[in-house]
Amino acid sequence: MGVSQPQDTPQKRITHDTIHFAIPAPPKIFTGRDALINEAVEILCRRSQNHLAILGPGGIGKISLALVISNTPEVQAKYQKFHFLPCDILEDQNGLIQGLIQVLGLHMQEGKSQHAILYDYLQINQNPLLFILDNFETPWNYKNARTEVKHFIEKIADFSSITLIVTMKGMEGPGDIAWKILGKSQIPTLSREAAREAFYQISRKIKTEDNSGKFDHLNEQLDCVPLAIRLIAQLAKKINLENLLRRWNELETKIVSESEAQPGKLTNVEFSIELSVGLFDPTAKDLLGALSYLPNGVPHWNQTLSKMLPEVPESEIKVFQLLDCSLVLEKSEALMMLAPVREYILVRYNISDFCHNQK
Template identity: 45%
Template sequence: MIESATPAVPIVFKGREELVDQGVTILCQKALRFLAIMGAGGMGKTSLALHIMDSALVKDKLAGRCYFIPCEIFEDEESLVQGLIHVMKLTMQENKSKHEVLFEHLKAAYEDVLIVFDNFETPWNHGDSRNGVKNLLEKIVKCGKVSLIVTMRGPDGPGDISWERLGDESGIPKLLPVPAKEAFKAFAGNKLQSSNDSESQIDSLLYQLDYVPLAIRLSAQHVKRVPLNTLIRMWEQGKTSILTEGPVPGRLTSVSFSIDLSIQIFKIDGRTLELLSAISFLPDGIPVWIEYLPQMFQGEELDFNVSTLLDSSLIYGQNAGLKMLAPVQEHIHSKYPIKQDSIDRLEKFYRLFLKDLPRNEMDAQPKLQPHINNIEKTFKTQISSGHSKTSCISTIN
């Protein structure tokens, strides 16, 4: 079961050359070979890990001693040990626990071993298993001969290990426009007709998908059946409904499923889910959140909720603000719409914000700019639903 769960190295893989090189360099150096590939669901963490494992240098150094553990099927320390024993094909011995068999093997290793813990967010966040899982990981690290790759939703690697992380503060980034387009065309195959029109339509679609690899692959699959302009119309009408394929939804066949999985694994509910809904309503996210979030939702202490959302990668930090990738935003906005009370509070906040802006345009402009789309959306929504409590909104114009 585990062998068949080890994925094949993806054939279409664009725009990650630099990250693959960095990962390979880290694994091939003498010290510190603990590599963390972090980031949002569908961003390409597993694909990157597989390409790093498949590189000539890593294969040269570690051929036959690379073990891929698909952690989404393991929930605690014990099942992880069981999984490792199975994948390493270790034989159980009488009077020895699985734990002893595993560590005797790892400590006696003569040559370097690479263990890839893929999708580690599942055991890391499951029930009360974190302590046990943390101990296991740290014991493995102490074995000396073991290099690790962990892929995980979130911004930081697990435990107190000095992980070398790929990408930026929130993990591996979205694709750049050019490789995103190469990937889209490769996934769409020869059904894609080439014309100037379709080039700009692809550019616009990929921009709207925020260059998220999973969204690119799923949208491109449809081009095999429907023309590009129909696909674009479907996106405008149904948004994330085009980001799905096949009859059985899974993390790799549906963007909505992948996002709901994060909501489930990171136990996002109650006020945290409401905050997520509010962020999905705001096109600019929450600029300078440390300053503005307490003003938006006065009387509440939301730092812990923000940290849970950052851990899940459903939002990410950028320039001191909180942002959301477009496919996540569309899904949350349609499945968990913002509550009227939150919009009322945002309207109140922005009313005061506008009132307090400096009179001088030169000073007002840089304060206003990061919020401009939020302000427009908040007041338009309130006016069209008849909830606006603002008598004069001429300040916006």
């Protein structure tokens, strides 16, 4: 397979500690995902080589799923050890190669490039290796890196001893690889029962009829998104549900965050959404603003959207871009937006800005 050889150009140095401290711990409380876990274990433990893609919007629990799956007894028995690569700190092919060299514990050799050291090792390795490439949309969408990153992951996937798990926003896995898509499509939100169970376990609230009613009302605004549920449950340790409801009505998505100096995708819903929104031009943001005013979505959007929003040029292409970053979802031919995303877009990119831009 012909692959472009990357130049070892100077860039920020990726160390073992850089990667180690970017890896989250497996969640201690994890509800409503048994069927997905069982499906993934069955795929990964087949005799034939299979690569698994875990796809979905920010906050849906892709990282947690990957970690829980990789720590199951069946997967650990087959692979003995898995290597987790936090790709949100690895911008391109060179960064990915540096990262794999670090997690594999390989050492530089005089006169050999990084890619040669990595590929030589993988060529002679006979033990089953499981790589988790988390947040792969970062190098996949980075500037002009797509072609080299595509070649890189395709070549890694070709080694018979390697199994890949990739987590990313989007509708399909990267490159020309026969991915097994977990859940057959994107990862769904939690069921109401699983969301309620997670909330009570994390918040340690006593389950009463009054508390259940207040949480159910709040959960309608959270749309059963796992990250939002976890963050609200953490707040519920300090604030009673009545005040939490009042604060939600005042602040909406701003309340769904953990207190820290620099927000991250695992601790702040707004931060996760804004990372995706930042990839798009103003007309795509205009489209997001318009869609946020449609809580029931757009039925048969591919037939109706251009008529509803004639001011948005190439609206169908814009929709596919938004689908690719999971800012919107397609359900039964309807274009939908999860409630936390919709609430954020309503405030940040409102319809009045859209109308003003079209004058």
